[in-house]
Amino acid sequence: MLSLPLRTPAKRLGVAVVEALVDLIVSGEFEPGDTLPPELPLSRQFGVSRTVLRESVKRLEEKGLVTVSQGRGTVIQPTRSWNMLDRVVLESLIAHxxxxxxxxxxxxxxxxxxxxxxxxxxxxxxxxxxxxxxxxxxxxxxxxxxxxxxxxxxxxxxxxxxxxxxxxxxxxxxxxxxxxxxxxxxxxxxxxxxxxxxxxxxxxxxxxxxxxxxxxxxxxxxxxxxxxxxxxxxxxxxxxxxxxx
The missing domain is CATH 1.20.120.530 (GntR ligand-binding domain-like)
Known part of the structure; x- marks a missing residue:
């Protein structure tokens, strides 16, 4: 199973999860066309509720990094779909x-x-x-x-x-x-x-x-x-x- 960074629950936990997922995608840990792990094991890996994880994935979708579809799950999108002006995305692009x-x-x-x-x-x-x-x-x-x-x-x-x-x-x-x-x-x-x-x-x-x-x-x-x-x-x-x- 993919090793993901654990997060300690905090006031802005959802933000931390979004930043970690963006970092994994931008760094190339996931390739375009790959799917994120299922919701339950992923939420356990981050130490968050499924509700927090679901909201975090929605933020990824808004940034253009993933699409969520019935039957396929959460699919990583090619870079041409990413919102490069988004603060979190651009910071991660520069860092990697x-x-x-x-x-x-x-x-x-x-x-x-x-x-x-x-x-x-x-x-x-x-x-x-x-x-x-x-x-x-x-x-x-x-x-x-x-x-x-x-x-x-x-x-x-x-x-x-x-x-x-x-x-x-x-x-x-x-x-x-x-x-x-x-x-x-x-x-x-x-x-x-x-x-x-x-x-x-x-x-x-x-x-x-x-x-x-x-x-x-x-x-x-x-x-x-x-x-x-x-x-x-x-x-x-x-x-x-x-x-x-």
């Missing part, structure tokens, strides 16, 4: 991706979205809104030697550009992607102070383009910055095939 290909893809999508928002911000920002962006940039300048403060100002700059674009859907998706990336230890690595200086220069280019009302230049600068920033911090020895299918 040996090649860092998921973070590569995440960076490309985020860069495209923020590039489009930078274009919109450049064409519609007001003087007072530009002052807010200038304040974030100035905070970056004065905190080059203070990594936590510099990184916080960096995030504020990006969030300000996104908010000023007034594109709420793009902002929500990009913000979620950025948050999941920053939660990964393989993305949020320590970088030399010299890298901060390069990052600052790239933000200055973005700001100058927005201040000048140049949508094309703002979009291009934002796209290049996000892709280049990940390239600088990406570990060079992570190569190979993605573990998540």
């Amino acid at each position: 991706d040996r090649s860092l290909g998921v973070l590569d893809e995440l960076t490309v999508v985020r860069a495209q979205l923020e590039s489009a928002m930078a274009r919109e911000t450049a064409t519609m920002r007001s003087r007072s809104e530009l002052d807010a962006l200038r304040d974030a940039l100035e905070e970056m300048r004065t905190s080059l030697a203070d990594t936590p403060r510099f990184q916080a100002a960096d995030v504020t700059f990006h969030e300000t550009v996104m908010a000023l674009s007034r594109n709420r859907l793009a902002e929500s998706i990009a913000r979620s992607l950025f948050e999941r990336a920053r939660e990964s230890s393989r993305y949020s690595i320590d970088v030399p102070a010299a890298i901060h200086e390069q990052t600052l220069r790239e933000h200055e280019q973005i700001f100058d383009a927005i201040a000048a009302g140049s949508g094309d230049e703002a979009a291009s600068s934002m796209l290049s910055h996000i892709v280049d920033a990940w390239t600088r911090r990406r570990p060079a020895d992570h190569r190979g095939t993605k573990s998540a299918r």
